[in-house]
Amino acid sequence: MNLLSQSQIVAFENKMENFIPNHSVDCVILGYEDQQLKVLLLKWKMHGGWCLPGGFIFKDEDMDDAAHRILQERTGLHQLFLNQFYTFGNQKRAEHPTDQDGRLIKESMTQLGFTKPAVLKWFNKRFITTGYFALVDIAKAQPQPDFLSAACEWRPVNALPKLVLDHNEILEKAIVHLRHQLNYVPLGLSLLPKKFTMQDLQKLYEAILGKPMERSNFQRKILKLKVLVRREKLMSGAANKAPYLYSFDENSYHRLIKEGIGF
């Protein structure tokens, strides 16, 4: 039994000719939920291995557009924060690409139903891959597996499975990059819902920086940036003072980010 339908196979065979060979794009799509940083992963049909969403670049397509296309296909979202962070060009990436059980991908491809030698050859090429990272509001995203995947799920970055190829390394690099770029990235705007409490924002920063911050000092520092608009109070039902909700003034936030937040 093939894991792919005949039409899926033909569709890929046709597309393949229009891709740039040897180069791919992988997306580290990050979200924030339950006070945890999460990443969108795919589970391959063939051997159940987890990987980052990725794809190839059409010959007449800008690489950035390819990344946006992949992001859109996996989340249903577009026009999001999406930045390139690194290109992985080790020759070893390609050598003997094996699945979790050590079988060559080539064999797995046959199992999927691919028969054309050109396709088998394609997946055994050396690929240089460019990593992009996206910041996404999980509540708005609708995860969609691609045709090679059985599942598409949010997973906490602190408790990840072993990913295929060098995808763990790619993810690691994305997060380091995010930490370094923190002052130039619309973190809260991208990862939080429209309205949020000061505590939400603080917990987000703590999750990414991996260290606690003093509550009142955090609040003072953030408010001094003049990018938050105070909204109504949030009556959560808890037996204590209700916090205010805030939202970002997008214009002044983006202006600030250009210079660097200095946080």
Add this chain to the structure above:
Amino acid sequence: MNLLSQSQIVAFENKMENFIPNHSVDCVILGYEDQQLKVLLLKWKMHGGWCLPGGFIFKDEDMDDAAHRILQERTGLHQLFLNQFYTFGNQKRAEHPTDQDGRLIKESMTQLGFTKPAVLKWFNKRFITTGYFALVDIAKAQPQPDFLSAACEWRPVNALPKLVLDHNEILEKAIVHLRHQLNYVPLGLSLLPKKFTMQDLQKLYEAILGKPMERSNFQRKILKLKVLVRREKLMSGAANKAPYLYSFDENSYHRLIKEGIGF
């Protein structure tokens, strides 16, 4: 008259088959001299246009190694600070690549002496290029043109000629990247000679940040980092107090850089 010798042409034709198609590497090699940030540029034989040193990646070569190889070939230096900063993947990069006079590169290639259709086709491919930036002690480098270039020179980044293709954009991005990464990069260690005065270091920072800094405050801040070792005084012959020479304690400097200097 061909601009290339027959052996140069044959050598390239043979190498070409072993390169990964569609992908190149460009190096922004930065140095510091006469209180100015300088970049190493090549002047093409064919039309005199200036460009960044670049090259292709062998099929059995890591991309980082390709960048190191190119750097080594142009400067004679190896084991230097060399970091990837961005990959340029716009489809437009390839469209109608013209020389300064608007002639197609293809025609220029013929002028160089290339005749094989495969070679002409190669230079008209779409290339995705990965940019690396290196920080180099100019005094130690020995600029060497490649076989396509007539000259290889250090040029101040503040007074650059128009470069071929999108190389101005690549350089611009490298410098922005450098400014953002300043706290994670061994700036002084790479760009200055072993021993230097506090003024040398300050002038370097001023050149890169593009703004003056207060002398005594700069000194206090730098010394507090505990990465400088004070050496003997420099008797310059000037009619004033002689400054101390300093050198970096490489171990503690690299340790500091990992965390981020916070300067």
Add this chain to the structure above:
DNA sequence: TTATTATTGTATTTTTTTGACACAATAAAA
């Protein structure tokens, strides 16, 4: 109704860092 509880918004105090400037020390020249 009133005390209790947990958490919030803000104020206050303390400590650290920064920016601006002062000044004595000094290598060579006048």
Add this chain to the structure above:
DNA sequence: TTTTATTGTGTCAAAAAAATACAATAATAA
């Protein structure tokens, strides 16, 4: 010996950051 330009270091006020204090308040329990 005086002059000159520049250096190393110190000071002082302003600003920023860290630590702490405390009243306000939404719901709950008494």
